[in-house]
Amino acid sequence: MNLHIHNLGKRYGNTPVFANVSLTVEPGEFVAIVGESGVGKSTLLNCMAGLDTWDSGTVHLDGTDLGLLDDDARALLRRKHVGFVFQAFHVLGHLDVAQNVALPLLLLNTPDDARVQAMLDAVGLNGMGNRLPQQLSGGQLQRVAIARALVHRPTLLLADEPTGNLDPTTAAKVMDALVSQTRAQGTSLVLVTHSQAATAHADRVLHLRGDGIAVN
Incomplete structure (x- = not known):
């Protein structure tokens, strides 16, 4: 998917978060975004998926202007074309590992146990599909989140x-x-991080500032 952001600006009331943010992510590209705390990195990520609103500029996903879509249309686009991995995992404790990973497919009415098992194998969770989240380590929980984000x-x-x-x-x-799974699927990856070890994997590293974005 081609992601194109042009002159994006965001404010909370009268307080500017960022302005004049422009960037393009090509299909299959891995872009890391770094910046000081409070500069709006997570907010920018949410704008990329239409989870948050913005005050100026545009966000296009494969030529679709997210600013012209209503909430339902944005949700459908995300459900089909976007995956999310967050710091806090957001794994559902009452579902086992396989059920958590299967959720995006169920939302699309395309259940596929074989694909779920293949994703668990790919992220190193073979044989753990029946375990509950509370039986897993933090690293295992994050791999569940990755499998869930990529299964569709x-x-x-x-x-x-x-x-x-x-x-x-x-x-x-x-x-x-x-990285291995996004590369294998040809998925574009935008990663917000403070970790130099994580940015070392990226094709490009961009630095978000209040007045725009620049090559780090």
């Missing part, structure tokens, strides 16, 4: 500090799984 084969994956809660060794394993 999105064209764009957005990841917000996916290794922020993990120790360095586990973080490296999680990043390896994330």
